[in-house]
Amino acid sequence: MASLRNTPAPAADPRDGYLDAARACILDVGWRRTTLTEVARRAGVSRMTIYRAWPDMPTLLGDLMTREWGEVVATRAAAADVVTAVVDTVRALRDNELFLRIVELDPELLLPYLLARRGRSQDAVLELVAARVAAGQADGTVRTGDPATIARGLLLACHGFVLSAQTMVDDQVSETDLDEELRHLLTVALAP
Template sequence: MSSLRHNDAGEPIPAPQSSARDAYLDAARACILDVGWRRTTLTEVARRAGVSRMTIYRTWPDMPALLGDLMTREWGGLVAAAQPDPRPDGAPTPERIADGVLRAVRALRDNELFVRIVELDPELILPYLLARRGRSQELVLGILEELVATGQRAGTVRAGEPVTVARALVLAAHGFVLSAHTMTDDDVTAAALDDELRLLLARMLRPEPAP
């Protein structure tokens, strides 16, 4: 069932269909890639989407709300696509989970919207690192929590509260998404750092050997 918003007269306004909503988000994405976040307005998004300004305002009250939906669609989709598919021949292993996290890290680092925001408007990322979790992060945590719990039930992943383990995995990956470039030079390549991340995550998830 479609959700409803209300206008000033209290009359319900149907939410746009997903195809239309995606078109509006596509227009916002194009604006941010062209001119950056600070110069992108809901009016410009409407112009690019070929709809009235009120159509966009009925969907998002302001640009931060639109950005939240755009980041959830863009980065949540990337991370979800990077995770390993369920395998009928076995449970998630530390190596497969680590590979999925590494694929997500690389996908985010290469994502043109993410790169553009970090280059021009890095302050947009700071709240999700210093103050609160966003919807994209919650999506990632949910995926990892399920993988960890499934591996624990099969004995392929070490014991521990799945929620805590998933959050530790995300925290470990943050630096490799945002700061890996500061640690690369003639002596250390990005690929070498990624290998270390995979090793770090896999070792973190492996069951402890029996005494």
């Protein structure tokens, strides 16, 4: 039997470093001004290395958004209840620096995911929320209904709280007030 002590640790996926370089570029200059060549330069690799991983910037951006939003969601998915998990995730997405930079400089990047199709990260969120809804139904804390349909309804409602909350904040209503309103809406929507 081979010694575990001498077994090398699995190598980290080099693509993570490339995605980190892409993230840094987008934070600095925005998506439209970021090129695969610049990503390669920041990552310290050849352009061909990046082109072998991603044929174009939209494909790289899709992988970056999937990784970024997936991490945000995963760190909040274990909250005690589905309402807290969703509200915390909405707040974290709204405060995420990559998300904020995309909204600030390149908001059109988000339109396909709002108007034409779901992305991988949206599908992952739907899967997590549907599982949490089903678990809540099993323990009697969530109303009956198809968990997938309920999850999709919740995601649609949350889009506005992520993307448009800043348009509703002023001297009368804060983001915290809106988060509490979202908590109330979700609580009522899921009540058995």
